Amino acid sequence: MPYRCRECNDLCRDPVNRVDLREHRKTAHRHQPRPGALEREEDDIDEFFKDYPDFPYDPTAPFWQEFRYLSFFSGWPTTREQRKRDVDPKSPQKLAWKAFRVAVVKSFNKTFGGDEDDIDAWGKLCKAAGVRQVPDDLEGRRNAVLNPHINLVDLHESGRVGDNCWVFATEEELVKYTQNFGQKFPLEDAYAEPLLRYLLREIDNEYLGNRRNTTKDIVEGLRNTVLT
Numbered sequence: 001m002p003y004r005c006r007e008c009n010d011l012c013r014d015p016v017n018r019v020d021l022r023e024h025r026k027t028a029h030r031h032q033p034r035p036g037a038l039e040r041e042e043d044d045i046d047e048f049f050k051d052y053p054d055f056p057y058d059p060t061a062p063f064w065q066e067f068r069y070l071s072f073f074s075g076w077p078t079t080r081e082q083r084k085r086d087v088d089p090k091s092p093q094k095l096a097w098k099a100f101r102v103a104v105v106k107s108f109n110k111t112f113g114g115d116e117d118d119i120d121a122w123g124k125l126c127k128a129a130g131v132r133q134v135p136d137d138l139e140g141r142r143n144a145v146l147n148p149h150i151n152l153v154d155l156h157e158s159g160r161v162g163d164n165c166w167v168f169a170t171e172e173e174l175v176k177y178t179q180n181f182g183q184k185f186p187l188e189d190a191y192a193e194p195l196l197r198y199l200l201r202e203i204d205n206e207y208l209g210n211r212r213n214t215t216k217d218i219v220e221g222l223r224n225t226v227l228t
Helices: 018-027 044-050 063-074 080-085 092-112 119-128 138-146 152-161 171-181 194-207 216-223
Strands: none
Touching: 044 063, 044 092, 063 092, 063 152, 092 119, 092 152, 092 194, 119 138, 119 152, 138 194, 152 194
């Protein structure tokens, strides 16, 4: 899996070559959040990557991508088969993955707020989802976020870095994307506040067939998704 700089489009030879990735990020022009990014302060995701000072973390890049690069950089298991063989619950990769997921949930709470009835929070979600004309009312904003086929992690990343949030034509395409890339919030998380729990019910339940008529084989495939 090569590392491609999202700004200058340079292709490093191999992320396993630690010097390449580190030197590229030192010498490339400073990356800036894109125009669609929400204003934000340092959050729990940034704090998570501080625990790995040798890794050249880019806070303006998608955080899920950064964790994958951290895995390459650290020499952790990166394929599904390698992760299955890693049965130690206290292995560095598993401990990092657990801490990373907690950081992602806390970051979401900080970015969008915790009140599921807060019209301003839904306005931020609309902006992250790429809604051009944000409705004035709460129900309209909810529908603008919930009706399209979007991945919840993509929605969060879009708000942080300003990249476009992918909208899938069908539920099946969304499910396959989520399955292939493992970009999924845990359905139950002790740190999730009411707004995130609402979205987990309304969006993530769609992934598992509880919101629309998803076929059984797709549901079972997603239950065995990568990086769980």
